[in-house]
Amino acid sequence: MIVAEKLKKVFSRVVAIEDVSFEVAEGEILGFLGPNGAGKTTTMRILTGYTPPTSGRAVIAGFDVREASLQARQQIGYLPENTPLYREMDVLSYLGFAAQVKGIPPGDRARKMREAMEETGIQDVAQRTINKLSKGYKQRVGLAQALLGDPKVLILDEPTVGLDPNQIREIRELIKNMAGKRTVILSTHILPEVSMICERVMIIHEGRLVASDAVGHLKSRLARSRTIQLTLAAPAAEVNDALAELRGIQKIECKESDEGDGRCRIRVETDPEMELSPDIVNRVVGKGWKLYEIQSLEPTLEDIFVDIIAGEKEV
Amino acid sequence: MNNIWAIYKREMRAYFVSPLAYVMYVLFLVVCGVFFNMYFSAYYKYSQEYMTMMSMRQQFGGMPPLPNYTEMVLLGITNVMTFILLFIIPMLSMRLFAEEKKMGTIELLFTYPVKDIEVLLGKFFAAASVYAGMLALTMVYTILSYNAVPDQTYFPAVFASYLGVFLVGIAFLSFGIFASSITENQIVAGLVSFAVLLVLWMIAFVDEIQPGKLGEICNEISVFAHFEDFSKGVIVTGHVAYYILFSLFFLFLTLRVLESNKWRA
Numbered sequence: 001m002i003v004a005e006k007l008k009k010v011f012s013r014v015v016a017i018e019d020v021s022f023e024v025a026e027g028e029i030l031g032f033l034g035p036n037g038a039g040k041t042t043t044m045r046i047l048t049g050y051t052p053p054t055s056g057r058a059v060i061a062g063f064d065v066r067e068a069s070l071q072a073r074q075q076i077g078y079l080p081e082n083t084p085l086y087r088e089m090d091v092l093s094y095l096g097f098a099a100q101v102k103g104i105p106p107g108d109r110a111r112k113m114r115e116a117m118e119e120t121g122i123q124d125v126a127q128r129t130i131n132k133l134s135k136g137y138k139q140r141v142g143l144a145q146a147l148l149g150d151p152k153v154l155i156l157d158e159p160t161v162g163l164d165p166n167q168i169r170e171i172r173e174l175i176k177n178m179a180g181k182r183t184v185i186l187s188t189h190i191l192p193e194v195s196m197i198c199e200r201v202m203i204i205h206e207g208r209l210v211a212s213d214a215v216g217h218l219k220s221r222l223a224r225s226r227t228i229q230l231t232l233a234a235p236a237a238e239v240n241d242a243l244a245e246l247r248g249i250q251k252i253e254c255k256e257s258d259e260g261d262g263r264c265r266i267r268v269e270t271d272p273e274m275e276l277s278p279d280i281v282n283r284v285v286g287k288g289w290k291l292y293e294i295q296s297l298e299p300t301l302e303d304i305f306v307d308i309i310a311g312e313k314e315v
Numbered sequence: 316m317n318n319i320w321a322i323y324k325r326e327m328r329a330y331f332v333s334p335l336a337y338v339m340y341v342l343f344l345v346v347c348g349v350f351f352n353m354y355f356s357a358y359y360k361y362s363q364e365y366m367t368m369m370s371m372r373q374q375f376g377g378m379p380p381l382p383n384y385t386e387m388v389l390l391g392i393t394n395v396m397t398f399i400l401l402f403i404i405p406m407l408s409m410r411l412f413a414e415e416k417k418m419g420t421i422e423l424l425f426t427y428p429v430k431d432i433e434v435l436l437g438k439f440f441a442a443a444s445v446y447a448g449m450l451a452l453t454m455v456y457t458i459l460s461y462n463a464v465p466d467q468t469y470f471p472a473v474f475a476s477y478l479g480v481f482l483v484g485i486a487f488l489s490f491g492i493f494a495s496s497i498t499e500n501q502i503v504a505g506l507v508s509f510a511v512l513l514v515l516w517m518i519a520f521v522d523e524i525q526p527g528k529l530g531e532i533c534n535e536i537s538v539f540a541h542f543e544d545f546s547k548g549v550i551v552t553g554h555v556a557y558y559i560l561f562s563l564f565f566l567f568l569t570l571r572v573l574e575s576n577k578w579r580a
Binding site for chain 1: 318320328329333421424427428577578
């Protein structure tokens, strides 16, 4: 459904992205992950035809975004970063405008607009001025306009940025439900978001694709170790010795608390194949130390980057 | 066509939702009204003097022609109008592209299946309509005059001068849209169009200061020099062509600027 071939974009000698190639199959939800400035927005703008690539080509549903720009754009529902909408308009007339420029015949417009508003849950604010809506509702209006015209491809650039946790959950739910009949590509810099919404993830770093895999695979592949963090009241050196005897422990870091309450904070890296938390707890309790906290840490985006980039250097 | 209409409607709404259009209407109408009042009073005084002069001279015979009301008042204010347009039109045109760039809405607009020329024409027609509405409201002076002095209100001449004012405004507007397309700062767009139009106005005086070839060339370029005949109630095809070509030229340049976003890889 989406094909990108060796995309490259140079902004006055600064290379924004280079050698970006990927394919997205019909009905797939692809997460596009990377830190700010990695080239996510640039890639998405190339896909929508807004920015021309310096070299390479992008094809949406069989239409080259440069050669058959209008047809390609007809297949795309796009939500740019920061949701730029015509703020002075009310929701209904804004969607009416979008429906018209997307070429929906006048007879179908009212129905299609109603469907889009129902899908995004904005019927109640249809008469309100966009400017006066909350950020979450603005985002929904943005999604609603993207849905108009039944695009085969949805391109969503950081759809959850700047929302409060509740709104984030709702928008994620919306995007999940929107998928299925549509191919979705969404960018984010939040790792859990990808695992929640997407089937496949693509990681971009400094303008290059560094990984592309199913979400589960990537996680297990990257998890060379599992990190457990605990806080307990004991001398650091003794803890170190006690835990080092356990099988499957790769690394222990102990740090005494600065507050002088005799507690220390310990990070233990273990073999990813083994669940060592019960053993660690047993050992600690057996020694008679007070355990205040134990927590298994998920790998963060940062960890994954460090891992991937380190991995690249090894190769 | 459908897309031009959609964009036209959206732009019209934007003009009238914000105070912009109303402020311009008020500004334009107040200034025109003041000048109409002044010209009308001046004419009234002049015709009074003429009457006394006539009765004095009756015994001697031989009278200068009656002062022409249409020329003095109705065509007089169209001259003033073109000057006010110098300030008003940049205010009208500056937001057209600059605002969308600043707000980022241009990204959505240009990723909709819409041709660049459709965007441009939709915006141009909207601004032109707002301007035409403003101009149409000043017709009230002609109607008032017709009520007061029907035999002195000469419609064809009034029509010719209004055509001229309209063309001047359209030319200004085309340049203003161009200025708006090259920056994302509305103020810069407005100032650039004002400054350039001001220069195009001032070079009409070169000929007066130093007559000669240079002055003639400047007169040919100046947007105001071509208005002179219109302000006498005369339509000269050459001048009409000048304004149309001027407008088309800058609309074409704007289109190239818009398209350049698609090939400046």
